[in-house]
Amino acid sequence: xxxxxxxxxxxxxIEQTSLYKRIKDVTVSxxxxxxxxxxxxxxxxxxxxxxxxxxxxGKFLFIRHKKDLNLLFHFGMTGHLEYFPKGEPINKNxxxxxxxxxxxxxxxxxxxxxxKVGLIKNVDDFIKERGYGPDALQIDEKxxxxxxxxxxxxxxxxxxxxxxxxxxxxxxxxxxxxxxRLHPESRINKLNMRLLHRVFENMQGILKKAxxxxxxxxxxxxxxxxxxxxxxxxxxxxxxxxxxxxxxxGRSSYFCPGCQELIK
DNA sequence: TGACTTGTTCAAAT
DNA sequence: GATTTGAACAAGTC
Numbered sequence: 462x463x464x465x466x467x468x469x470x471x472x473x474x475i476e477q478t479s480l481y482k483r484i485k486d487v488t489v490s491x492x493x494x495x496x497x498x499x500x501x502x503x504x505x506x507x508x509x510x511x512x513x514x515x516x517x518x519g520k521f522l523f524i525r526h527k528k529d530l531n532l533l534f535h536f537g538m539t540g541h542l543e544y545f546p547k548g549e550p551i552n553k554n555x556x557x558x559x560x561x562x563x564x565x566x567x568x569x570x571x572x573x574x575x576x577k578v579g580l581i582k583n584v585d586d587f588i589k590e591r592g593y594g595p596d597a598l599q600i601d602e603k604x605x606x607x608x609x610x611x612x613x614x615x616x617x618x619x620x621x622x623x624x625x626x627x628x629x630x631x632x633x634x635x636x637x638x639x640x641x642r643l644h645p646e647s648r649i650n651k652l653n654m655r656l657l658h659r660v661f662e663n664m665q666g667i668l669k670k671a672x673x674x675x676x677x678x679x680x681x682x683x684x685x686x687x688x689x690x691x692x693x694x695x696x697x698x699x700x701x702x703x704x705x706x707x708x709x710x711g712r713s714s715y716f717c718p719g720c721q722e723l724i725k
Numbered sequence: 726t727g728a729c730t731t732g733t734t735c736a737a738a739t
Numbered sequence: 740g741a742t743t744t745g746a747a748c749a750a751g752t753c
Contacts, residue, residue: 462730463732464732493749535732535733537749538730538731538732538750538751539751572750573730573749573750574749574751575731575748575750577733612742613742614743621732623732630731631731631732711746712731713729713730
């Protein structure tokens with residue numbers, strides 16, 4: 462479930478493995494993966510070019526090839542990248558395989574095929590046209606508060622709404638609200654500034670830490686709900702209550718009713 | 726067998 | 740009209 466920290470780690474991965482290599486061939490084995498482009502168009506456009514840089518916005522990753530040519534990745538639920546140096550066996554399940562001139566390759570692997578790959582001209586225009594909010598790590602507290610405070614929906618749904626702010630998904634939203642001791646169904650417009658401040662601080666803290674650890678869950682073991690997505694567990698901090706599961710905003714939401722205050 | 730998972734999108738409801 | 744809610748989708752797991 463690639464959320465902001467995972468996508469940031471994919472960005473680092475590309476930068477460490479795949480920049481400035483001439484592209485020799487492109488294989489698309491799952492055309493459904495493509496968004497707004499065709500196999501032929503993707504191949505024709507990428508072959509002969511090279512990746513010059515990358516940029517992440519929310520859960521989207523953009524690879525710049527040249528001015529007005531960016532490769533777009535969205536990883537859906539199970540998408541990820543795999544790089545294979547020359548001579549290493551490549552993953553045959555790759556939905557998209559980019560072969561470089563030095564015979565190394567980069568694969569987009571996506572078992573459940575919910576990811577998307579596309580070509581776009583301008584990243585800022587794309588974000589604007591699609592209406593995505595500011596990136597969750599770029600937004601400052603003032604704008605965060607401004608964008609959220611008038612909403613009447615619950616805090617969890619809002620945090621996950623990519624048009625309010627981009628990058629937070631189901632799992633990280635649970636962790637942010639757990640650390641903030643705030644019930645996911647709390648109504649935003651009932652929250653005071655102190656509480657919104659707390660959510661903002663926890664969001665930034667958790668995302669930054671996760672990015673610093675390259676989204677490696679093993680290194681985030683002090684983050685309770687990222688590690689244990691289960692109901693009926695004893696809440697570790699202080700309250701000693703039990704964790705609960707409830708569908709909120711159409712998503713499985715884990716929380717502790719004992720220490721996450723519900724404000725309605 | 727079918728219920729459940731996720732992010733996104735679009736339709737329906739408020 | 741704007742905002743909010745919820746269902747659908749895809750496909751793999753259990």
